[in-house]
Amino acid sequence: MCGIAGFVSLSGRNLPNASRILEVMGELISHRGPDGDGSWTNDEMTVGLVHRRLAIIDLSNSASQPMHGPLDRVVAFNGEVYNYRELRTEFGSYGFRTTSDTETILAAYDGLGVSAPTALRGMFAFALWDGRRQRLLLSRDRFGIKPLYYTVVDGVLYFASEAKALLPILPSVSTDSDALAEYLTFQYTIGEQTLFKGVKQLLPAHNLVIENGALSIERYWDVQFDVDFNHHERHFVERTRSLVDDSIDLHLRSDVEVGSYVSGGIDSSLVGVLASRHQGPGMKGFHGRFTEYPGYDESEYASSACEMMQGQLHIKDITADDFQQHLSNVIYHLDYPVAGPGSFPQYMVSRHASDHLKVVLGGQGGDEIFGGYARYLIAYLEQCLKAAIDGTYKNGNFVVTIESIIPNLGLLREYKPLLQEFWREGLFGALDERFFRLIDRSTDMKDEVEWAALDMAGVKDKFLAIFNNRSNVAKEAYFDRMTHFEFKTLLPALLHVEDRMSMAHGLESRVPLIDHPLVEFAATVPADVKFPGGQLKHLLKVAFADSIPEPVLSRRDKMGFPVPMKEWMAGELASFVTEIFHNTKSAHRDFVNADAVLQNFGSSGRFSRKSWGLMSLELWQQEFHDKAGQFRALISP
DSSP states (O other): OEEEEEEEESSSOOOTTHHHHHHHHHHHTGGGOBTEEEEEEOTTSSEEEEEEEOOOSOOSGGGOSSEEETTTEEEEEEEEETTHHHHHHHTGGGOOOSSOSHHHHHHHHHHHGGGGGGGOOEEEEEEEEETTTTEEEEEEOTTOOSOOEEEEETTEEEEESSGGGGTTTSSOOOBOHHHHHHHHHHSSOOSSBOSBTTOEEOOTTEEEEEETTEEEEEEOOOOOBOOOOSSOHHHHHHHHHHHHHHHHHHHTOOSSOEEEEOOSSHHHHHHHHHHHHHHOTTOEEEEEEOOSSTTOOOHHHHHHHHHHHTOEEEEEEOOHHHHHHHHHHHHHHHSSOOSOTTHHHHHHHHHHHTTTOSEEEOOTTHHHHHTOOHHHHHHHHHHHHHHHHHTOOEETTEEOOHHHHGGGGGGGGGGHHHHHHHTTTOSOOOHHHHHHHHHOOOTTOTTTBOGGGSOHHHHHHHHHHHHTOTTTBOSOOHHHHHHHHHHHTHHHHHHHHHHHHHHTTTOEEEOTTOOHHHHHHHTTSOHHHHSGGGOTTHHHHHHTTTTSOHHHHHOOOOOSSOOOHHHHHHTTTHHHHHHHTTSTTGGGOSSBOHHHHHHHHTTTTOOOHHHHHHHHHHHHIIIIITTHHHHHHTTOO
């Protein structure tokens, strides 16, 4: 786990200030790798790499990067290749000089060329320069666990693990209106564009190749939701147990201590318990809680999980003062405003964990892969009502009945406001239109945003292209189409937070539920096995009923990482939050009406997810747009 950056000239001209550019880019991502640094340029100064190291596997200096291989090849790598031991056997003729996973990338490239990423099992973003072919290969892992951004300025492509490292290169810092439209709709972006105009992300499971100045981008892997109707639930349960346990075992490979996040939910509890069975008693667990107001302390559930782990639970009590002190750091390390306020407590827990070790396991991905979100139940409820009214119980290979969902409706008790909003403009309609309505965050921002300046129709078109992509989702189940969309869009956004909040403190976060053999298998499981009658995460619960503490397994109130923003806004943080919009520049932002934002906060301190989204957007502009000159000055003569 590290940070990488670099450049390659598309025009063939050299960069006379290449060393300074690499130095600045390395400094801006230095928090990702506090254990070492290195840089390299070719003799012509037309390509350069920089690396910041967090030493996890092969702690010796021989594993330092950029790492050189035979045939004039050099690589800079961020992440972990968990099957590196198997790759050493597969490519045994390569002639390994280290025991690091980095060198297996060079070996895989030696054997497979630009198809090398298909051999890797893990999380990664790497840059590999092949001097003989004059080829640069940039690659990102299948799910986007590790980040990679790039921009082209004056005939030179620059890339980095974090977008902030590209800001000194940009001639100006401005907001991409298309990406902003996506953010306001979903509170994350869904394509290659980012909120920084001119900066793109390399999408998950893609290679970017530059050869003799020509640039091409290709997908090297995709998941196919190809249902298996030939097996019964027992087969899927047994296979799930095997694949999850195998992934946990692989994700424990490390030359340093490994701990675990323990949130009190099913996914992190399962990961922690299974990891402790492989690693033995004494594993450290990390949990964050809010004790100032009732309803925000989940440490009881985390304690039951840690007890089953026979581990040591380290709890971070998080306060309003922490929020006021660290919020700007959260936004800085995120690079972009994304998702909800859960990024803040995640930052705090990661900070706490980094005081104890370098590597933690997390439960990210379980909701998207096994169906854990209450909105799936809301959509299914509407589908059941329609089927009952129309008499269309049979939907291809699936049966949809109102009776099946009744036992699970209690899960929606906390989601009544969402139900009201969802049904405000009527019931039924096309499935894609209904799901878009369910996840659209922009519907209550009529006054705060200058919508005429944004291409909202384009956002809808992008959504429909992913949601209705029958080449990936050939099944007729509504559930599969919903989970496929969020697997492709929401999951990368959550992984963005996972990476940035941990790496802000030089902490590696591993996500064993996002392992491609497991994901490929899960995509074949019928919806009525994963989600029978609207039972969220049914398959995972049945498969691991003996590995999840009963209080965690049976709880019905888990809601992510709740933050007492409403209470803080009505009390100790009311002036702090509203003052954010009194910045002298905030009144003149493009696309957003700061006066309307303040007015709609209200004197009562009303706070919502919308408020978080707009507040994060303003803080992001203060942190990066207002300080653009400081970034450019880092490499200016």
